[in-house]
Amino acid sequence: MSAAATHTGVRVEGLGKRYGQTRVLDDLDLEIRPGEFVALLGRSGSGKTTLLRTLAGLDPVEDGAVVVPRQVAVVFQEARLLPWKRVRDNVMLGLDGADARDRAEAALEEVGLAHRLDAWPLTLSGGEAQRVGIARALVRSPELLMLDEPFASLDALTRLRMHAMVDALWQKHRCAVLLVTHDVDEALTLGDRAVVLDRGRIRTTLPLTMQRPRRHDDPGFSAARRSLLAALDVHEAA
């Protein structure tokens, strides 16, 4: 079981996990400071999703120790909205208190969906649905927000807009974020630190210190991009 922490960051020590003969996570150590934005990269099958599911409490901790904050929220790749609840009610799901409705509406306004409060989820575009998912996570004021390839199925332009929105929301809420992604530019745009996972272990940690909001033509950006691609075994022709 993951214990509730006195500090509000994440600490993973010696986490191990196997499915049958396959070792998915192997003695993994990871720390996320309160308010830190960590981008987690790695090939398919490197254990990214298993790590996220363990931190979210969806998979049990078998070996090692995991400490996560009390308030954890997850945004999945598919928005996972309940199609039979209107947008507002999806965000309100599981909230209690007299102000739940106001809080949900405020969260939806933050993601730019104040005009879609009463819409049915099946009428939303992919980007809109994902923004509802983000509002549903933020309305719980999480200390740790986990995003599991949240923009992978969106078109390129929508994805860029979502990056700017997530950046702004994070600046405002200052929760710890773990972003699982395949997209190197996404990691470079948003992360304080990029962590590369390989065969269940952390292979590289790359601090990203470029000024925010980040621009792709920043020289520091291209340098970091090269290092990160090298860590992922992609070598660009010089």
Add this chain to the structure above:
Amino acid sequence: MLDRVSSLPPARARAAPAVRDARRARVGALRRMVSPLLILVLWQAASWSGLVSPQTLASPLAILATATDLTRSGVLPHNLLVSLVRAGSGLAIAIAGGVVLALIAGLSRLGEDAIDAPMQMLRTLPALALVPLFILWFGIGETPKVALVALGAMIPIYLNLFKGIRAIDPKLLEMGRTLGLSQGQMIRQIVLPGALPDLLTGLRFSVGISWLMLVVAEQVNASSGIGHMMMDAQDFLRTDIILVGLLVYALLGLLSDQVVRWLERTLLAWRPAARVSA
């Protein structure tokens, strides 16, 4: 619908489609009325000419007159009410029982092992064959009739809801867990609404079965109800009363089907298909 669309000559469908479609739909609806009306006229003519005796088949006008008389005298309203109460209470028991059993079986493996096998066996049994046994057990009062309706109508509720619960997207349940929903909230917010389309499908079958069960129960052993009214009329060769009973059954079936359709449109408004047809 389909036959009308496919019978359109494609070349003529091009001109002013909206107006044409509306007019064609009206004409189509009228055309569909022609043959039933013709049958009624022929039937009435056959009765007047003496070709068909009233003991074999009462004429449409005679049926209408009988229906009016039975309504005025209170015989029809009384028997109709008795039948409605039987079908209604049987259906209510069926819904309650079917939902509870499907929830138990759908939400736990242990529950499935305990409940699903007997229910699947019960499903293969024609419920009407239970009439003699029910009369022995419950006598000839209201109990065997309501029990027969309840048992027959419960099976489709259970089967469809169970299937619906098992077909819930596990990703939604997982999402509910990450939001910290309690077991009760998961059932109320995710499982039941998610399985509601299947529950309503089951309800539609159940309503149909309820009437079927009621017909048999009331004709085999009853002292009131539409079925009894018809059996009574048989003794006096009153085909007009029998046909009024048939008409009432048909209307009840039609009406209850419309109610379930309305429920589907209202409760499943979130589905794109439901919105289009609404």
